Amino acid sequence: MPKNLPPMSRRALLAAPVAGAFAAPLAAPAIGQTAPIRVGVLHSLSGTMAISETALRDTALMMIEWQNARGGLLGRRLEAVVVDPASNWPLFAEKARELLAVSRVDVTFGCWTSVSRKSVLPVFEELNGLLFYPVQYEGEEESRNIFYTGAAPNQQAIPAVEYLLGPDGGNAKRIALLGTDYVYPRTTNRILRGFLNSKGIPDADIMEEYTPFGHSDWQGIVARVKRFAGEGKKTAIVSTINGDANVPFYRELGNQGIKAEDIPSVAFSVGEEELAGIDARPLVGHLAAWNYFMSVQSPANTEFLTMWRAYIRNPRRVTNDPMEATLIGFKMWAQAVAAARTTSVDAVRTALYGQKVQAPSGYEVEMFRNHHLSKPVMIGEIQADGQFNIVSRTPTAIQAQNWSPFIPENANRRR
Numbered sequence: 001m002p003k004n005l006p007p008m009s010r011r012a013l014l015a016a017p018v019a020g021a022f023a024a025p026l027a028a029p030a031i032g033q034t035a036p037i038r039v040g041v042l043h044s045l046s047g048t049m050a051i052s053e054t055a056l057r058d059t060a061l062m063m064i065e066w067q068n069a070r071g072g073l074l075g076r077r078l079e080a081v082v083v084d085p086a087s088n089w090p091l092f093a094e095k096a097r098e099l100l101a102v103s104r105v106d107v108t109f110g111c112w113t114s115v116s117r118k119s120v121l122p123v124f125e126e127l128n129g130l131l132f133y134p135v136q137y138e139g140e141e142e143s144r145n146i147f148y149t150g151a152a153p154n155q156q157a158i159p160a161v162e163y164l165l166g167p168d169g170g171n172a173k174r175i176a177l178l179g180t181d182y183v184y185p186r187t188t189n190r191i192l193r194g195f196l197n198s199k200g201i202p203d204a205d206i207m208e209e210y211t212p213f214g215h216s217d218w219q220g221i222v223a224r225v226k227r228f229a230g231e232g233k234k235t236a237i238v239s240t241i242n243g244d245a246n247v248p249f250y251r252e253l254g255n256q257g258i259k260a261e262d263i264p265s266v267a268f269s270v271g272e273e274e275l276a277g278i279d280a281r282p283l284v285g286h287l288a289a290w291n292y293f294m295s296v297q298s299p300a301n302t303e304f305l306t307m308w309r310a311y312i313r314n315p316r317r318v319t320n321d322p323m324e325a326t327l328i329g330f331k332m333w334a335q336a337v338a339a340a341r342t343t344s345v346d347a348v349r350t351a352l353y354g355q356k357v358q359a360p361s362g363y364e365v366e367m368f369r370n371h372h373l374s375k376p377v378m379i380g381e382i383q384a385d386g387q388f389n390i391v392s393r394t395p396t397a398i399q400a401q402n403w404s405p406f407i408p409e410n411a412n413r414r415r
Helices: 010-015 050-069 089-102 114-126 157-165 183-198 219-229 243-255 299-312 321-340 345-352
Strands: 037-042 078-083 107-110 131-133 146-148 174-180 206-211 235-240 265-267 287-290 356-358 364-366 378-382 388-393
Touching (some): 037 050, 037 089, 050 078, 050 107, 050 243, 050 299, 050 321, 089 114, 114 131, 114 183, 157 235, 157 265, 157 287, 157 378, 174 219, 183 206, 219 235
Parallel strands (some): 037 078, 037 107, 107 131, 131 146, 265 287
């Protein structure tokens, strides 16, 4: 083999054929001269949520570039339209309207928090847009204009708490529910309280506290958790804290000497990207529940990591669950467009039902008519390098239950 070959360019590597789920044709078809397919990217690139959402912007741009290297879609080039709603919830609605009414995008990938999704939902329904939402959420929603590629509560929150109550998770008898003060934590914790009550955990053994976005002073709350745990029953923390507030929260756990073997914490919004900004050594053994971890061993994940590293060209940048969910949503949308032979929202919506992708998680996932995916559930232990050791996973992907049986008013819903 000749020596001193120049390194493969990012675009060449993205276009190169690879085995498995991301395989590209040996010769990509030429992209025609018709108008480009416009793809909206609606993520906070500034403000409290930028720590989490910037990576999703990058993932969407990577997938657009990858698809163009394969010949685009329907012989047309894909063009990104990126906006920054700046962690400002009303601004999300304004930017969504701008994408749909002014830029006339064919599809949008965006949002992280449920309050941002709730803000844009009426806009997408009014203008018949198509949004792929890639983050775990509280459920209690179903829209013909949104496809939810993150986890519903039965695909993350409930299995995680069930793990804490079991022998592998420490047989917890008391739970501290700590969350950011908005709809996702409050609704998720309402569901979890009902679940815990059904398991014999009374309200007296459930602590519940909320803090604003960007909260930084965790000393008092962490001290209260220590006192709560010191009353004779094994205690665990369930965290629905979002955004950059996680950094001082985890730092305070370390400052007050809370070790995983004493008071384990499981997080639903902390992954590899959030841990990249802190010293993870004091947090070793604490947990997170997701449907994907960067440490998964699967051919599809190897291809995902190869593609990401070629695109981002920064060895410090990691992958995480919402990034995988963005990739899954993009691939399902592209498959549906190809099947429908149009980008028309109504036709693509119908073509999306039943779409399947061999996901980086190592599982085949499917889109159902309730606009939610089947997904595996994984519990990971934080490692000193900010990665996760997977300690539990479901044998198969679980179908989403977006209307929780632990919400009494859902009793008459049949799904």
